[in-house]
Amino acid sequence: MRKASRGALLAATATVSLSLVVAAPAAFAEASAGATAAACATGWGSLMKTASSSAPAYLTNVRTGSHDCYDRIVFDIPAGSTSRLGYYVQYVDAFEQDGSGDPIPVSGGAILEVRVQAASYDMENQKVTYPGKAKQPLPGVDLTGYKTFRDAKFGASFEGYSQVGVGVRARLPFKVTQLSDKLVVDVAHSW
Structure with missing residues (x-):
């Protein structure tokens, strides 16, 4: 046993x-x-985020980055050109060029429109500060391998605002952070 x-x-x-x-x-x-x-919990939400300013500024670069929890798009402006930058960031059904209203196709499951109160030209010195072309992909931006971003097109620089349409995988939460020399938009990979 x-x-x-x-x-x-x-x-x-x-x-x-x-x-x-x-x-x-x-x-x-x-x-x-x-x-x-x-x-990766965000709590950011997906409703419009906005701020206003009367100070003129100009855009010098737009760049992107992919992170563990979100994809990021950064709008560079000269340091000290404004203490507060105006912006409108929201999901839209269709991306339309400011001024003309012409539709601009943007790939992805949802379109995030970013309007930054910074022109792509310096009127005082008569020079272009950002080489974005209307209805074209952003210069130097390659979104290959990104988890959330699918496409990014320059809309226009109109009445002191520069406009970009960002194609994202789906309508996901995002946040906007303003620093002294840039505006940062992060879009989460998931809810």
Whole structure:
């Protein structure tokens, strides 16, 4: 009887050990996914975000970056040209060029329109400050491999505002951050 008990005990121990070895990677993966989701919680929302300013500014560059929890688009303006930059950022059904109203096709499941109160030209010095062309992809921006961004087109620079249409995978939460020399728009990879 002792041998049978010892054999049964060894078999039971082996079964429990094997179960733990098989279950551990799945439990670790679930815990990691939960931790990533918690780390990426935004609470940003997807409604329009806006600020106003009467100070003129001009745009010098538009660039993008992909991060663990969001994709980012940055609008550079000269440092100190304004203490507060005006902007309108919102999801739209169709991207239309300021001034003309011409439709501009933008790929993606949703379109985020960004209007920054910074012209793409310096009227005082009679020079172009940002080389964006109406209805064309943003110069120097390659969105290959991005999780959320699909497309980005320059709309226009009209009445002191520069306009960009950003094609995103879906209508996702976003936030707008204003720094002394740039406007930053982050769009989350998920809700």
